[in-house]
Amino acid sequence: xxxxxxxxxxxxxxxxxxxxxxxxxxxxxxxxxxxxxxxxxxxxxxxxxxxxxxxxxxxxxxxxxxxxxxxxxxxxxxxxxxxxxxxxxxxxxxxxxxxxxxxxxxxxxxxxxxxxxxxxxxxxxxxxxxxxxxxxxxxxxxxxxxxxxxxxxxxxxxxxxxxxxxxxxxxxxxxxxxxxxxxxxxxxxxxxxxxxxxxxxxxxxxxxxxxxxxxxxxxxxxxxxxxxxxxxxxxxxxxxxxxxxxxxxxxxxxxxxxxxxxxxxxxxxxxxxxxxxxxxxxxxxxxxxxx
Numbered sequence: 001x002x003x004x005x006x007x008x009x010x011x012x013x014x015x016x017x018x019x020x021x022x023x024x025x026x027x028x029x030x031x032x033x034x035x036x037x038x039x040x041x042x043x044x045x046x047x048x049x050x051x052x053x054x055x056x057x058x059x060x061x062x063x064x065x066x067x068x069x070x071x072x073x074x075x076x077x078x079x080x081x082x083x084x085x086x087x088x089x090x091x092x093x094x095x096x097x098x099x100x101x102x103x104x105x106x107x108x109x110x111x112x113x114x115x116x117x118x119x120x121x122x123x124x125x126x127x128x129x130x131x132x133x134x135x136x137x138x139x140x141x142x143x144x145x146x147x148x149x150x151x152x153x154x155x156x157x158x159x160x161x162x163x164x165x166x167x168x169x170x171x172x173x174x175x176x177x178x179x180x181x182x183x184x185x186x187x188x189x190x191x192x193x194x195x196x197x198x199x200x201x202x203x204x205x206x207x208x209x210x211x212x213x214x215x216x217x218x219x220x221x222x223x224x225x226x227x228x229x230x231x232x233x234x235x236x237x238x239x240x241x242x243x244x245x246x247x248x249x250x251x252x253x254x255x256x257x258x259x260x261x262x263x264x265x266x267x268x269x270x271x272x273x274x275x276x277x278x279x280x281x282x283x284x285x286x287x288x289x290x291x
Contacts, residue, residue: 009267019072025282031084032065073107085181087118104172116181192218197230
C-alpha cells in the first residue's frame with residue numbers, strides 16, 4: 001500500500017515543509033487539489049457532499065497545483081506529486097501541455113496528471129469555454145496533451161481543437177501518467193480506456209469496492225486488464241491498519257490521507273502539529289508496510 005498526503009486547504013506557506021516531512025517519513029506522493037476561484041453563488045451542486053454545498057469559503061487558500069508541485073519538488077528528491085484532480089474543461093490543452101511538461105522535467109519525472117472535467121458551469125463560462133459537450137471536449141484535450149507530451153512534431157484535427165504540426169521541447173524523458181477522476185459511468189469508462197489509473201473523491205468503502213470492480217470489468221472490455229493501473233482512493237469510513245488493509249485487499253494501491261484531521265487538527269492548524277501527526281501516522285502505517 002502506498003500513501004499520498006492530501007494537502008487541500010492548508011496555508012500555502014506550509015506546503016514546502018509538509019512536503020519535506022512527508023518525504024522523510026515515507027509518504028509516496030502529495031495529492032494536490034484544484035480550484036480556479038470561489039463564486040459567490042453556485043449554479044450547480046457540488047457533487048461530493050450530501051447536500052451539494054461546498055466545504056470551503058471565499059477566503060480558503062488555494063494554489064495552482066502545477067505551480068505547487070514544482071515548488072515542493074524543488075525541496076524534495078523522491079516524493080511524487082499528482083493533481084487530484086485538475087479540472088480540464090475550462091482550460092486550453094496546448095497551454096496545459098507546456099505546463100505539465102515543464103513540471104515533469106523540473107521535478108525529474110515525479111509528476112502524475114490527475115484530471116477531471118469540472119463541476120461548476122461558472123468555471124467554464126467565465127473562462128470563455130462552453131459548458132455544453134464538456135465531456136467530449138475533455139476527451140479531445142486528453143488526446144492533445146498526450147500527443148504533445150510524447151515529443152516530436154505532432155498535429156491534431158478534431159472537432160474542438162485543430163492545429164498543424166508543432167513541437168514542444170523538451171518532452172519529458174518518461175511518459176507522464178494520467179489518472180482519471182470521477183464517479184460516473186462515463187468517467188469510469190474514460191479511466192478504463194485511456195487512464196494509467198483512477199482517482200476518487202470522498203467515498204465510502206462499499207461504494208469504493210463496487211467502483212473498483214466496475215473498473216476491472218471496463219478495463220477487460222477495453223483489452224487493458226493486464227496493464228498497470230493505479231487506484232487512488234479517499235475512503236471516508238475505513239481507517240487504521242485494519243481499514244487500510246481492507247482497502248488494499250479491495251484493490252486500492254494508493255490511499256490519500258490527511259493525518260492531522262484524524263488527530264483533531266484543522267486544515268489551518270499549526271505546522272508543527274501537522275508534522276507530528278505525519279510522523280505518528282507513518283510509524284503506525286508506513287514504516288511497517290501493509291501488503
